[in-house]
Amino acid sequence: MELNNVKDSARVTDVDVLVSGAGPTGLALGIDLARRGVRTLIVERQDGLSLGARGTGLQPRTQEVYEDLGLLDAARAAGGSYPKMALWENGRITGVHEMLERVDPTPSVPHSNTVMLPQFRNVELLHERLWELDGEVLFGTELHTFSQDSDAVTARLRGADGTVRTVRARYLVAADGGRSTVRRALGTKMGGPALEPGAALLADVHIDGLDRDHWHRWPLANGGFAMALPLAGTDYFQTFVAAFTEEPDTAPEAVRAALARHTHLAAEQIGEVVWSSVYRPKAGMADSYREGRVFLAGDAAHIHSPAGGQGLNTSVQDAYNLGWKLGQVLRHGAPDALLDSYEVERRPIAAHILQTSTRLHRSGETRRGRDLHQLDIGYPDGPLTRELRTDLDPDALRAGDRAPDAPCHTAGGKPTRLFEAYRGPHFTVLALGDTGLDAGTLPAGPDLLRVVRVGGPSPDLVDTDGHVRDAYGAGPTVFLIRPDGYVALAAPAGNAAAELSAALASYVGAARPAAA
Known part of the structure; x- marks a missing residue:
C-alpha cells in the first residue's frame, strides 16, 4: 500500500477502510480489521501518538474486548489497580474510602474490576498490536477533504510538508475526536445536556x-x-484542579503554582510537568452515526463527562461493534444493510451512558459501582437479535445479552474456557446437549463459523463443574455467538439448523456450504 511522495500525487491508493484518527477508537478498529484481512489505512494529523494520561480506566467489558484482540496481558502488565481515595483537610488526611467498588471474579465474569492504564500507554499498546498484525498508521497526515459516491469515498490527505495524496476507500470511519473535522464536513449535528460552565x-x-x-x-x-492520582506503571501523578472560571494557564510554572495554591503541597515538592491541558465539561451525541459510506465512532460520535470512566470504553466498543460488520461486508459478502445496525445498536448505548456520566458529573458523587463496568450492555431489541425460546426464567441468558465465560475442559481433559472458543474474528455456534446439529448444513465455512458442542454424544467441551450450565442453561439449546461476544440467536434444538442458516444468511451474503 505504497503512497507516492510527490507534492500533488495523481496516484490513487485503494483501501477497504480509511480511518481518520489514531486514538484508542481508531487503533482498536484497525486491529479488528487487520485480523480480518481488511485493507485499512489509519491517518493521524499529529506526528505521533497522543501524550497524557487522560482517560485511565479500562472497564471489565473492555478488558474482554482486549482479551479477544490479543491485548489484555500487555494491558494488565502495564497497568494496575486504583488505590483508595484519601480526603485532605488542613494538611492532613481526614478520611479514606474505596472510590471503585471491588468485585470478586466469577466463572462467568473473569475480569471483574477496573484496570488503571494511562491513555498514553494504552495507545502505545494498541499501536504495537496493530503493527504485529501488519496494520499501518500514517502520522503527520490529516484528512483534508473527502467526497463519496455510490462505490467509495475519495479522500485527499495532506502531510505536514504539504504533500497531497489521494486515497479511495470503500468506507471512511471518523475516529478523530470530539472536534471531528469529518463530522463537521458532513454537517452532522451534536445534541446533549448543557454542563455547567467552567x-x-x-x-x-x-x-x-x-x-x-x-x-x-x-x-x-x-x-x-x-x-x-498515582499513575500505574509510572513515577508521576495525574493531577486535576477544578477551580477556574477562566482559561487556566498550562505552562509548567503555572501548573506547579496552581497545585501548590490549591493543595497542601509545597512548591518545591512539585517537579517536572510531563503533559498538561485544559478540560472543559462537554456532553453530546451525534444525530446520526452514518452518512452513506462514512461512519462516526468514539468521541466523534459522542462526548461524555469523564465522571464514571465511560468515554474511552464506549469508544473502543464502538470500534468493536463496527469492525466485525465491516469485515462481514468486505470479506464475506454480507449486504451493506448490515452496517446500518451499527447506529441502531450503539447510539442508544451512548445515550444511556451520556445520561449516566452527566448524572455523576452533576452530583459530585465519587463512589463507583458495578453498574459502570459495562457488562450489562446488550442488544436485546436489536435488528440482529433472535430469541426463539419461550417460557424462560426471568434470570435466564437471552439473545442480545453478553455471552458469559465458563471454565470447562476439552474432550481430552485439558482445562479451557468458553472465551477461548470465542476468541477470534469468527462466529461461534454453542450447542448444549444432544442437539443433533449437523455443521455441514450451515451456510458458512470454518474461517467464519466454528461449532462447539458441550455435552451430547460427541462433545468438544466437557462442562466438568457445571459452569456452562449455570451461565447458559441445561439445553438442549443452540446459541449463535457474534464475533463481538453477544448472543445473536438462541433456539431450542428442534429446528436449530434452519434457524441458524436463516440468521447466518444476513451475515454471509449468498449461502455457501461449510467446508468438510
Missing part, C-alpha cells in the same frame, strides 16, 4: 513526598476540588 487544569506531574498508596483529593473553598 474549566479545569489537567496535568501529569512528578511530585515528591506524596504517598502513592492513595488517590488524593482536596476540597476547595469555592466548591471545586483538586486531585492527584
Whole structure:
C-alpha cells in the first residue's frame, strides 16, 4: 500500500477502510480489521501518538474486548489497580474510602474490576498490536477533504510538508475526536445536556513526598476540588484542579503554582510537568452515526463527562461493534444493510451512558459501582437479535445479552474456557446437549463459523463443574455467538439448523456450504 511522495500525487491508493484518527477508537478498529484481512489505512494529523494520561480506566467489558484482540496481558502488565481515595483537610488526611467498588471474579465474569492504564500507554499498546498484525498508521497526515459516491469515498490527505495524496476507500470511519473535522464536513449535528460552565487544569506531574498508596483529593473553598492520582506503571501523578472560571494557564510554572495554591503541597515538592491541558465539561451525541459510506465512532460520535470512566470504553466498543460488520461486508459478502445496525445498536448505548456520566458529573458523587463496568450492555431489541425460546426464567441468558465465560475442559481433559472458543474474528455456534446439529448444513465455512458442542454424544467441551450450565442453561439449546461476544440467536434444538442458516444468511451474503 505504497503512497507516492510527490507534492500533488495523481496516484490513487485503494483501501477497504480509511480511518481518520489514531486514538484508542481508531487503533482498536484497525486491529479488528487487520485480523480480518481488511485493507485499512489509519491517518493521524499529529506526528505521533497522543501524550497524557487522560482517560485511565479500562472497564471489565473492555478488558474482554482486549482479551479477544490479543491485548489484555500487555494491558494488565502495564497497568494496575486504583488505590483508595484519601480526603485532605488542613494538611492532613481526614478520611479514606474505596472510590471503585471491588468485585470478586466469577466463572462467568473473569475480569471483574477496573484496570488503571494511562491513555498514553494504552495507545502505545494498541499501536504495537496493530503493527504485529501488519496494520499501518500514517502520522503527520490529516484528512483534508473527502467526497463519496455510490462505490467509495475519495479522500485527499495532506502531510505536514504539504504533500497531497489521494486515497479511495470503500468506507471512511471518523475516529478523530470530539472536534471531528469529518463530522463537521458532513454537517452532522451534536445534541446533549448543557454542563455547567467552567474549566479545569489537567496535568501529569512528578511530585515528591506524596504517598502513592492513595488517590488524593482536596476540597476547595469555592466548591471545586483538586486531585492527584498515582499513575500505574509510572513515577508521576495525574493531577486535576477544578477551580477556574477562566482559561487556566498550562505552562509548567503555572501548573506547579496552581497545585501548590490549591493543595497542601509545597512548591518545591512539585517537579517536572510531563503533559498538561485544559478540560472543559462537554456532553453530546451525534444525530446520526452514518452518512452513506462514512461512519462516526468514539468521541466523534459522542462526548461524555469523564465522571464514571465511560468515554474511552464506549469508544473502543464502538470500534468493536463496527469492525466485525465491516469485515462481514468486505470479506464475506454480507449486504451493506448490515452496517446500518451499527447506529441502531450503539447510539442508544451512548445515550444511556451520556445520561449516566452527566448524572455523576452533576452530583459530585465519587463512589463507583458495578453498574459502570459495562457488562450489562446488550442488544436485546436489536435488528440482529433472535430469541426463539419461550417460557424462560426471568434470570435466564437471552439473545442480545453478553455471552458469559465458563471454565470447562476439552474432550481430552485439558482445562479451557468458553472465551477461548470465542476468541477470534469468527462466529461461534454453542450447542448444549444432544442437539443433533449437523455443521455441514450451515451456510458458512470454518474461517467464519466454528461449532462447539458441550455435552451430547460427541462433545468438544466437557462442562466438568457445571459452569456452562449455570451461565447458559441445561439445553438442549443452540446459541449463535457474534464475533463481538453477544448472543445473536438462541433456539431450542428442534429446528436449530434452519434457524441458524436463516440468521447466518444476513451475515454471509449468498449461502455457501461449510467446508468438510
